[in-house]
Amino acid sequence: MTSALPDEHFFRRESGRLVSTLTRMLGVHHLALAEDAVQETLAAAVEVWAFRGLPENPSAWLTTAARNRAVSLLRRERTARRFAPEIGRLADDEGAPGLDSAEAHLPPPLRDDELRMMFSCCHPDVPEDAQVALVLSLLSGFSAHEVAEAFLVSRAAMEKRLSRAKKVLSATRGLFELAARDFETRLTAVHRALYLLFNEGYHGASPDAAVRLDLCREAMRLISLLAEHPPAATPATHALAALMALDAARLPARVDEAGDLTELSRQERSRWDSMLIARGVELLEASARGEVVSEYHLEAAIAASHALAPSADQTPWAEIVELYDALLRLRPSPVVALNRAVAVAEQLGPERGLQALRSIPGAERLAAYPFYPAALGELELRRGRATEARRHFRAAHRLARNPTERTFLERRLAECERQIASPRSAAD
């Protein structure tokens, strides 16, 4: 009787689906009520299912329960307003459209509601970092506390950020219409938010590897929602999905048992996830069916070059440098230029890499970015100038943003010390 849940992300998925559907049915001005209803429903499901086992169709069970809960919350709210008749009338006029029980037993159709919610979260009046927080909160069932943890912000600051964003959202006329004229523009914002979400998981600040993995996974789940839905399944969507799959394929080798980072060249390639690589390549092919080359196409192509190289030595660096050049034209950024310089060093040697690093336009914007001095240190070390390298790594260490980065840089510093102590082994 106590059958297992469909999968370990069941509650996340259901939370996003239910909040989106209830918000569509009740209207965005009832966003908070929809969230309450869903949270209470899921909490009740935990108690009931623990004792009775899962119902035959858990999703349908939750849909019906959440609907009923929403109706009773609405009634309670209206009773509370009985002495303010004008507000009461307003609430009655709006009614609770679509709250009939027949719909509850339909199979979960196209995930339109979630898609519309995703587009709604990326409202131009909501700042980018808040868009990402909103997506996690409304579509992935993260508590404010969990979002705060993922982004290393205080809980109070995150609560404020979320409540501001929700205010913007609930003041809109309704969930975003997928047929709207600004669909394309909004899609770009959605891509950006999911890209940031994935990167926060991949490179992010949280010292907890499990938290970061969760962010990557959610970004991948949401991008596949886009990819499955025709109007949103553009070449850029496929390219972004490809990028995520190819990067995620390296995750098992990227962090070792102790939770420490291993850089690309030292990763054990046999531990890369070959299924994800195949999926990424397939998506990259799908993304080529268009005229436009987006920044995600280029990043995915770079990731594919790494993923498909049989060994670190056989990485096609010239090709990668070209891809970075194209990416720089599309999205000029010092971080992209930094990555390009590292690729140049691999292709043409550490001197040329150092030159490229020093001539990055707007390098001052990298002043707080630990991987700039770390790259300088790496290349100096490769030239056999361990003392110089140590100076750079120390600077990087001061800038490190979390324990993972700190541990990584400490290991590089130890390598510098080793080479300073016995300069002979420093060659090549």
Next chain:
Amino acid sequence: MSEFLYLYRQPADSPNLLDSARTMQERLQKWTAWFKDLESRGHLRTMGHPLETSGAVVSESGRTVHDGPYAESKDIVLGYSVVQAKDLAEARTLAGGCPVLGYGGMVEVRPIRQM
């Protein structure tokens, strides 16, 4: 073998009753695993029931004296089960594995009176 009533109690103001999707998923998994374990070791007499957090307390003459599920204590009984154990010591040990303990709650273990 004796029988024991387990009352699962949680402080009424516990913030853990409502939380994120992740913690809810964990909570369900822990409860399911716990019941399964008791059952497989032959300790689960009746799984019992979860209880709503609403209700009333009624006293003499049927007059409602409180709205709410509790008399004086600030704990809500989330549910109950009947467990079979050798003695109170074993029943206490078994209760120590209950997931409610991880969420600020407790298990009240009461031997069922034998005639």
